[in-house]
Amino acid sequence: MTMLILVLVLSSFLGIELIRRIPSQLHTPLMSGSNAISGITIVGAIVATSIEGQWASVLAVLALLAATINVVGGYVVTNRMLDMFGGKKQRQGGKP
């Protein structure tokens, strides 16, 4: 558990550093993109289908359904948004 908590603490610092100074133009895609990532519970839901018991099965299917909607919907809608941003000519040589 100690190692897992360490992972959590370090990731939270990383998350803060990564998102510092994002141009406001990208706020919406960033939010819906990270919203899709929060569907990562899909992993827990998949593993939970192996657990015996009526209630566990019902909850696992519910979790899996909800997480899949979150993940697939989130990524698709973010992609749609970013398509519009890049739809016309990008700034000349804008690649870093």
Next chain:
Amino acid sequence: MSDGVTPTGALEIASCVMFLVGLKLMGKQATAKLGNVVSAAAMLLAVVVALLATGVDFAVISVTVLIGALIGGFAAVRVKMTAMPELVALFNGSGGLASLAVGLIELLPDREVALTSRITASAAVIIGGIAFSGSIIAFGKLSGKINTKPIVFPFQLTISAISVIAALVIAGFSVASDSAFWLLPVLTVLAIWVGVLSVIRIGGGDMPVVVSLLNSYSGVAAAFAGLALHSPVLIVAGTLVGASGLMLTNAMCKAMNRSISNVLFAGFGSAVDSGTGAQQTGEVKPINPQDTYALLEAARSVIIVPGYGMAVAQAQHAVKELAAHLIENGTNVNFVIHPVAGRMPGHMNVLLAEAGIEYEQLAEPDDVNPTMETIDVALVIGANDVVNPDARDEQSSPLYGMPIIEVDRASTVVVLKRSMSTGFAGVQNSLFFRNNTRMLFGDAQKSIAEVAGEFAAD
């Protein structure tokens, strides 16, 4: 975590790294799309690793995932860009629901999991439940299905506090006893109730903040579920979302010069009808599309300030056409976007991008405020609170202190509006009564199209 790295462990590490890289790439205009793809690939990899676990039920998984993917994908492809905030709120709610359910599984009787796992699972249930119900209420408010004004009733904060404490106590009991099944529905209902209570008292104008915060919650809930399941990839991905959501929430609060506790607890905008800052009366000066055309035709420098009204009227394409006419006429045109304009962070940018407006034409308030006097015409399209000069001048205004786009200092302001109703925050706007302000009433799309038509006929 034992010694040695298993193949699945290595894949899981790769997935974590890809999430990090993806998020990093999403922070730059040029690489944002690639970032989203990398992040989606990370998710796919994490799912593949999970499928390798022993005993998972492939039949159930494939059917459920297919149904979920169809629902989510269909909604994402069909949604109009103006309705984007509602949909993101709904997706966020389903993420919260998933963490709630996974947390409950770990708390079921006879699961024989470690005490620390039960504690973190109960945290996933509470935070996931709040993210779920809060997002549903936010969806209702964003789509206008629920009153967008703050819903405040006596002792609300006290009731909220008691509900939170009750949830914590019940969580404590269900952690301590692994046979008390009946505690779990009680815990779930309490968590959902707290989420409802927290969001109904927040006004529609603050929704960009709330949506970012709820996004952060669903990430934190996933991270706690990860602690309960001992899953590093869940912890890393969940925490990244939690932390980035908090940063975004903070950025939104700064843009409104308000603290997060003020947004969450003040019931902002609920008491405005009874006075504060609403005294301005007087004559507004209407203008018709023809005169607006004459103003714009003679202008050398024009700024356009879009707000949610532009989204409602679906006017972004007409606006783009008008801007093209202006540029052709030799006028300097800039779009000035307030960070909290619209219903979610960056909402206006998405709409203008949809209409094909160049990234270079977009400006932030700080870019134009210092030189506002040089602007001949400021065209305010369906924006209200973000151009309200009372935020700068009137200490009694509920908006006081919020950084605004100071269009009142431009030579002429033309405000497009359907009626004299107040903005989403429910606050009166003295801009409409100023000498240099003209009101162009009517549907924004029709009005803009008429003005653009005058240019075309020219």
